[in-house]
Amino acid sequence: MVSACSRGANLRALAAELAAAETAALLDRGESFTVDLNGEEFRVEEKHVDITIDNKEGYTVGIENNLFVVLDISLNKELKNEGYARELVSKIQQIRKEEDFAVTDNINVYYQADEEITAAIAEFEDYIKKETLAEKIYDEEKEEMESYDINGHQTGLAVEKL
Numbered sequence: 001m002v003s004a005c006s007r008g009a010n011l012r013a014l015a016a017e018l019a020a021a022e023t024a025a026l027l028d029r030g031e032s033f034t035v036d037l038n039g040e041e042f043r044v045e046e047k048h049v050d051i052t053i054d055n056k057e058g059y060t061v062g063i064e065n066n067l068f069v070v071l072d073i074s075l076n077k078e079l080k081n082e083g084y085a086r087e088l089v090s091k092i093q094q095i096r097k098e099e100d101f102a103v104t105d106n107i108n109v110y111y112q113a114d115e116e117i118t119a120a121i122a123e124f125e126d127y128i129k130k131e132t133l134a135e136k137i138y139d140e141e142k143e144e145m146e147s148y149d150i151n152g153h154q155t156g157l158a159v160e161k162l
Helices: 002-006 008-019 021-028 077-098 115-123 125-132
Strands: 033-037 040-044 059-064 067-072 107-112 134-138 146-150 153-161
Touching: 008 033, 008 040, 021 033, 077 107, 077 115, 077 125, 077 146, 077 153, 107 125, 115 125, 115 153, 125 134
Parallel strands: 107 134
Antiparallel strands: 033 040, 059 067, 107 153, 146 153
C-alpha cells in the first residue's frame, strides 16, 4: 500500500482526492474513504492525513467544523489612529478618576504629542470629547502635564475640570 502512494502520479491523484471538500468532512467525522491509485485501492483514514494551515503575512486563519475563516489583520492608518484615540480616552478617564472628578464633570484636555498622535486626535476629536466629556482639546503644554505611553508614543496629558 505504501509503495502505491510513493509514486508521483499516485501522490497527485491522492492530493486531488484530499482536496475535495467532502473528503475533509468524512475524515472529520472519523470516517474513511477509498481512492483508486492507478488500479490499486488505498484506504484513507484520519490518521493518514495531517491538515496544516499556514497564515500568509497580514492574515490569520481559523478552522472549526470544516469552516475556514480568514481575517485581514493588517492595520491601516485609520485603524491605528482609532487605537491611539481609544488609548487616549483610557488615559484621560484614568486621570479623571485619580483627580476624583464626578462622572458628569466637563473637562478640557491639554496634550503634547508627536505627529502620529496629533493626527489621531484630529481624526477622532469628536469621539474623544464625547467619551471623556471634554469641551475642548488643546495642543499646548500645561505645568501639571504628565507623560503617558500611548501605544509606544510618549504623550503629555493634563486635564482641567470646568
